[in-house]
Amino acid sequence: MTASLTLDVSGLTCEAGGRTLLRDVALTARAGESLAVTGPSGSGKSTLLAVLAGLRPPRSGTVRVCGTDTATLRPAKAAAWRLRTIGFVYQFGELLPELSAIENAALPLLIGGTGRAQAYGTAGRLLDELGVGKVADSPADVLSGGERQRVAVARALSTRPPLIVADEPTGALDEQATDDVCELLFSLPERYGTTVLTVTHNPLVAVHADRRLHLRDGRLEELTEARAEAEAPDAARSEVSEPASAEAEA
């Protein structure tokens, strides 16, 4: 194990519904790297993120995040550890709709015990830095898809975690918002020093990452430039041209 690695995973095996989703998976990531995992629907990408975050126990193998073996975390301490170590971004932003943008962004800090003034100060600064300062006081449910994702990224960053994991962060966005959120997400390592691990079905999103990996039949393989090209068929280009759901881009 190398202490400076953000992620250090070895021999990871995980099963669900009688199927082996992860088979002897190994993965390392350094501070400030961005990684994208692609793979067919149902191949286990979200499961991989859940296991890496210590939300789901593997059948076997070791997961170390910033030197902590997630198997050693006691349930009572796991939530606090996760709060300061990993920021999460999901497909639809998953903001609390009745709260404003700034209240959503401040939430992890408030839950972690940070005082109100400091939490709101940090959240406000992050919203400004991420280009959504002007909607800080708007209720989350009136934000556009792209704005929601920016606020979700601010929330994920609020505790300054070393690792951001994003599960299909552009899956509900149109082409323009996908480009904007991509640019933002993959700028985080340079701007905030975080490691970014994103799962995406969209090769045009994955192409922005420093490293690309593909999950298929339980095997996680790092893609070379040539393999990554082959995984980006023309069909993927039209995939981003239409919103994936009615929730896309208000």
Ligand SMILES: Nc1ncnc2c1ncn2[C@@H]1O[C@H](COP(=O)(O)OP(=O)(O)OP(=O)(O)O)[C@@H](O)[C@H]1O
């Ligand atoms: N707790 C569970 N019990 C039974 N089956 C499960 C469980 N969790 C996940 N699965 C199954 O495991 C498979 C992988 O799910 P997962 O959501 O990780 O895939 P994915 O690659 O993220 O898919 P998508 O790209 O469609 O979101 C799916 O077939 C899912 O139904």
